[in-house]
Amino acid sequence: MEKQEKLSFWKKVVYGIGDFGFSMNNSIISAYFTIYMMDVIGLSPALVAIILFVGRSWDYINDPIIGHLSDRTRTRWGRRRPFLLFGAIPFGLSFILLWLSPDFSETGLVIYYSLGYIVYEALATTVYMPYFSLTPELTDDYDERTQLTSFRMFFNILGSLTAYIFPMLVIGSMVPENTKRVLLMGVIAGAMAATPLLLVFLGTREKKEYMIDKRPKLIPSLKAALKNRPFVFAAGIYLLTWMTIVVLETNLLIYIKYIIQREGQSTLIMASIFVTAILALPLWTWAAKHWNKRLAYIIGVAFWAAVMMVLILVTPETPFWVIIFLCIMAGIGVSAAQVLPWSIIPDAIEWDEWKTFERHEGMFYSLITLLGKMANSIAVPLSLMVLELTGYQSGGGVQPDSALLGIRLVIGPLPALLLIGGIVFALFYPLSREQHHKIVEELRLRREARKQKRTDKKSLPGVKESI
Numbered sequence: 001m002e003k004q005e006k007l008s009f010w011k012k013v014v015y016g017i018g019d020f021g022f023s024m025n026n027s028i029i030s031a032y033f034t035i036y037m038m039d040v041i042g043l044s045p046a047l048v049a050i051i052l053f054v055g056r057s058w059d060y061i062n063d064p065i066i067g068h069l070s071d072r073t074r075t076r077w078g079r080r081r082p083f084l085l086f087g088a089i090p091f092g093l094s095f096i097l098l099w100l101s102p103d104f105s106e107t108g109l110v111i112y113y114s115l116g117y118i119v120y121e122a123l124a125t126t127v128y129m130p131y132f133s134l135t136p137e138l139t140d141d142y143d144e145r146t147q148l149t150s151f152r153m154f155f156n157i158l159g160s161l162t163a164y165i166f167p168m169l170v171i172g173s174m175v176p177e178n179t180k181r182v183l184l185m186g187v188i189a190g191a192m193a194a195t196p197l198l199l200v201f202l203g204t205r206e207k208k209e210y211m212i213d214k215r216p217k218l219i220p221s222l223k224a225a226l227k228n229r230p231f232v233f234a235a236g237i238y239l240l241t242w243m244t245i246v247v248l249e250t251n252l253l254i255y256i257k258y259i260i261q262r263e264g265q266s267t268l269i270m271a272s273i274f275v276t277a278i279l280a281l282p283l284w285t286w287a288a289k290h291w292n293k294r295l296a297y298i299i300g301v302a303f304w305a306a307v308m309m310v311l312i313l314v315t316p317e318t319p320f321w322v323i324i325f326l327c328i329m330a331g332i333g334v335s336a337a338q339v340l341p342w343s344i345i346p347d348a349i350e351w352d353e354w355k356t357f358e359r360h361e362g363m364f365y366s367l368i369t370l371l372g373k374m375a376n377s378i379a380v381p382l383s384l385m386v387l388e389l390t391g392y393q394s395g396g397g398v399q400p401d402s403a404l405l406g407i408r409l410v411i412g413p414l415p416a417l418l419l420i421g422g423i424v425f426a427l428f429y430p431l432s433r434e435q436h437h438k439i440v441e442e443l444r445l446r447r448e449a450r451k452q453k454r455t456d457k458k459s460l461p462g463v464k465e466s467i
Contacts, residue, residue: 037113094122260318293340
């Protein structure tokens with residue numbers, strides 16, 4: 001087999017840094033937007049659930065459209081990179097809309113934040129779906145993709161870590177008096193999120209061989225994804241894992257504030273999780289290479305689920321060092337959940353090309369990002385409804401025992417059940433390392449044959465190549 005092209009260290013860094021802004025902004029939304037609307041704006045959990053559901057559900061339509069457009073795009077900059085160039089700044093500006101506090105009625109606020117969320121998600125999809133689609137186009141090597149994804153997840157987790165430290169340094173506390181500080185945080189974060197995308201545009205190049213492929217059509221692209229068994233199982237793994245992540249991100253600060261009553265130490269608690277997740281990335285890269293991605297995922301998230309079940313037993317009287325130790329253990333599992341599902345997905349794209357003779361990266365990744373939105377629009381409102389039904393009191397007051405039980409449920413048992421579902425999908429994932437290597441080699445031979453055919457056509461007098 002021909003040795004696969006290896007990416008340079010700096011190319012991996014430049015590509016990976018693009019995920020910093022997405023992760024930071026989305027983690028800020030997951031961690032703070034809910035508590036901001038409840039404890040600062042004063043909306044009930046049920047109304048916040050409506051806002052989140054409306055904003056996320058729009059992307060059920062938006063994601064496949066953007067994915068298909070990027071598959072069909074042909075420019076001198078490539079298929080994906082133009083979206084980064086022209087979409088970065090609007091993406092950053094749209095984030096600011098979420099942190100304005102207009103003087104509207106309760107109904108007006110629900111409408112405003114719902115529309116603001118729709119605008120943000122639409123512009124975010126315009127840049128991050130093409131960004132994700134670059135992964136399989138930069139390398140088709142099984143293990144190299146895990147490394148590339150590890151670089152991306154380094155910046156992804158760094159973005160999450162920044163999201164849990166930086167906002168509260170600016171805001172201070174989620175109280176109505178700090179609305180201007182909240183807006184300042186939104187302005188800074190918007191600028192920080194847009195800049196890395198421009199660096200990715202400047203520092204990466206797409207493979208020219210994919211530019212000459214025929215433009216795929218929408219319905220066949222959707223059918224190709226649904227008929228792709230490795231992709232279906234990879235999508236199931238991703239969906240259930242991401243549902244776990246967003247539920248925990250949404251409720252973690254609430255858990256820290258009301259269950260262990262250490263809001264003043266929330267930065268250190270969150271940092272212990274995400275710093276550990278960053279440090280553990282080489283562990284899971286090693287595990288995926290020496291075992292396989294499927295087995296590494298199963299072990300990693302099973303460990304994480306067990307830790308989350310222990311965390312629900314923590315009380316305000318629990319020694320702080322015990323809390324930090326449990327958070328470090330959770331960070332090891334978070335690392336596996338971040339890197340391994342994303343490294344599995346690109347392999348299904350070669351399986352698709354092998355079966356259909358076309359590449360549909362944009363459509364595949366649009367469906368994955370769509371599943372991420374489904375996770376948010378279903379799992380997060382569901383967790384908020386648990387809080388509503390158990391009597392959560394908006395406005396930052398003392399919570400009744402029933403609400404404390406509800407917070408524990410969305411931190412322990414619910415995430416554990418979702419991760420068990422992900423493990424079930426992983427057990428039946430059908431594409432091994434050896435099978436993927438064979439597919440990549442056959443595709444290489446096909447491309448060489450097509451290239452030779454085009455060369456032969458050009459060498460014949462009077463014959464023009466049609467693309």
